[in-house]
Amino acid sequence: MEQVAWPAQHDALDEVPPPCASTRLVGHARAVAEMLAIARSGHHAILLDGQHGIGKATAAFHLANALLSGPLPPGDTLPAPRPDAAVHRQIAQGVHPNLIHLTRPQNDKGSGFKTVITVDEVRRVQHFLSMTASADQPRIVIVDPVGDMQRGAANALLKTLEEPPANTLFLLVSHGASGLLPTIRSRCQRVRFETLADADVAAVITHVGGAVAEPDIDRLAALAGGRPRQALTLALYGGGELRDSLDRLFTAPRFDTALAHKLAEVAGARGNDTHNALLREMMAEMLMGRARSAALGGDRRGADRIAAFQQALGVQLRQADAFGLDRKQEFLVATQRVHALMHGG
Structure with missing residues (x-):
């Protein structure tokens, strides 16, 4: 079968199907059952909440696929999208007439993507919803993630959520509902997605992670903290080796300047x-x-001191990015500070 061309996305992983093209959802049985119950109830908005990279967007697209393929089947499980089905191929290519997917858009000039979902993207939704809908199919809006919206974009989306057109379903993917406008949260039915068991994470690596050796699969699954995307990122970008290097750096009683410089070069x-x-x-x-x-x-x-240090370090590194400071130097200094903390400094 001809390979489907996926739309470019800001968070794409090399050779890994994005959520819109995925045909397999691992785990999340309880969350899926809750989503189906809400969809059948006729409520117009579902907030899919949980950590980044655990399958929320995939679940949203699987629900959209089921709704756009005909009446929802009975039961508490979603049918897997069929790779040869026209609905799945249209969704995967981003061209289904009854589905719009909002995520960070590409830059107007040059390469790369914007860092936020802009108000112009929400205006696309408003235009989409102003068009005549098919009588037997819902219109579906997926926002992924909703926390990436600019304040103006969030306010524009809120207006649509307050007066939703008939037969419309909003699926809002959230990596932390606490940061959303309370008025957006209040108009959604929240479904909580939990991190996966290591065995489920390993199943995802086996399914889409390419030629990863079996011993590495188990280790990557354990390192990923229940997040399949993190496991795939580790598998594709040498995460196991990087973790080994950090372990050596921080467990050694003396700071290994040469190793720290090598890691800083990578960062x-x-x-x-x-x-x-x-x-x-x-x-x-x-x-x-x-x-x-x-x-x-x-x-x-001591626990509070380390946690406060970690939070402050994260803020410092993000500020360094915002000001365009030298990433290598900032990471090198960070490793020195972490080593000192771990060895009583």
Whole structure:
């Protein structure tokens, strides 16, 4: 069968089908059952809430596929999209007439993507909803993630949520509902998605992760913290090796300047956002792991100190990005500070 051309997306992983093209959803049985119940009730908006990269957008597209393929089948499970079905192929290509997907748009000039969902994107939704709908099919709006919307875009979406057209369903993907406008939250039925068991994460790696050796699959699943996207990112971008290097750096009693420089080169390489994000997240996870260990050992003050340090370090690195500072130097300094903290500095 001819390969479907997926729309370019800001968070695409190399050779991994995006949620719109995925034909398999692993786990989330309870959340899927709740989504189906809400869809059958006729409520116009569902907020799919949970950590980033656990399958929320995939679940949204699977529900859209089922709704646009005919009446929902009975039961609490969603049928998997059929790769050869016209509905699935249209959704995967971003051309289904009854579905619009809002995510960060491409830049107007040059390469790359905008950092937010703009108000112009929400105006596309308003135009989409002003068109005559098919009598037997709903119109579906997927916003992924809703937290990426500019304030003006969020306010524009709110107006549509307040007076939704008939036979319209909004599926709002959220990586943390607490940051949303309360008025948007109040107009949605919230469905909570939890992180997956390691075995389910391993199943996702096996299904779409390419030629990953079996021992590596189990380790990557354990490192991913229940997030399939994180596991795939680790598999595709050498995450296991990066984690080993960080472990060596932070467990050694003396700071290994040469190793730190090698890692900083990776983090600071131009166009290497994925490795930079991976290294930062791993460093944050190691700090939070140390904080949990301190708390479990009865050292609450130490746990609070490490957690506060981790949060402050994250803010500092994000500010460095915003000001265009040297990523390599900022990461190198961060590793020195983390090593000092872990060894009593």
